[in-house]
Amino acid sequence: MKTYSVKEAYVTLQGEGAQTGRAAVFLRFAGCNLWSGLERDRTSAICQFCDTDFVGTDGENGGKFRGPEALVDHIRALWQADGRVAGQEAYVVCTGGEPLLQLDTPLIDALHGAGFKVGVETNGTLEAPSALDWICVSPKANAAIVQKTGNELKLVYPQTEAEAQPERFETLQFEHFFLQPKDDNRQADNIQAAAAYCMKHPKWRLSLQTHKLIGLP
Secondary structure (H helix, E strand, O other): OOEEEEEEEEEEEOOOHHHOOOEEEEEEEOOOOOOOOOHHHHHHOOOOOOOOOOOOOOOOOOEEEEOHHHHHHHHHHHHHHOHHHOOOOOEEEEEOOOHHHOOOHHHHHHHHHOOOEEEEEEOOOOOOOOOOOEEEEOOOOOOOOOOOEEEEEEEEEOOOOHHHOHHHHOOOEEEEEEEEEOOOOOHHHHHHHHHHHHHHOOOOEEOOOHHHHHOOO
C-alpha cells in the first residue's frame, strides 16, 4: 500500500490566484522534481527561486500516511476541528514541492468520498489526474510542460529565460492567466514590472501572495 509523505497540513485561506480568499486545507507534500529543497543544491537546480520548505515530514500536522484513507482521515479531522469553516464547502489544495509526485487517483477519489473538492498547484511537468476539480499550473524555465490545460496558469515574473516569458503560454488552454511577482530581494521592482505587463496585456492578471501580506500561514 502506498505511503504518502506530507510536509505540513493546515486550514487557512487561499492567498493566490483565482481562488484567493477561499478557505481550504493546505496539504503540502514533501519532495519536488525540480529542486532537492536543500540550499547546497539551489544553484544547480532547475528551479532556483522556490521560497517553500518541502523537505521531510516534520512540519505542522506533517507525517507519513499509509494508504489514502489514512491521509483523508487526517485531512478531514483538521477541517472538522476548525470551527471557522463550519458550513463551508470542504476544499483541499494539494501543493508542494511537486504534489503530483504523490497525488494520485485513489487519493483524489477518497477525498471526494469524504466530501472534499480537490485542487492542485503543480509545476506542470507531470500529467494531472483527470478527477481533479481545480488545476493550477506554475511553469518554470528549463522544465518541459506536460500539463497544458487547466483552470489557471500562474507564472512567476520576471524570469529571464526566453522559454519562461508570458507570451509563450498564451495559447494554452487555461481559464485564467496570472503573473505573480517573484519573491526575492527585488520584490518591489518585480511587483511594478508584473503590474506594468498586466496593464499592457489584459489577458494576464496580477496575483499577489496576499497570505504573506496579511500574515496568514
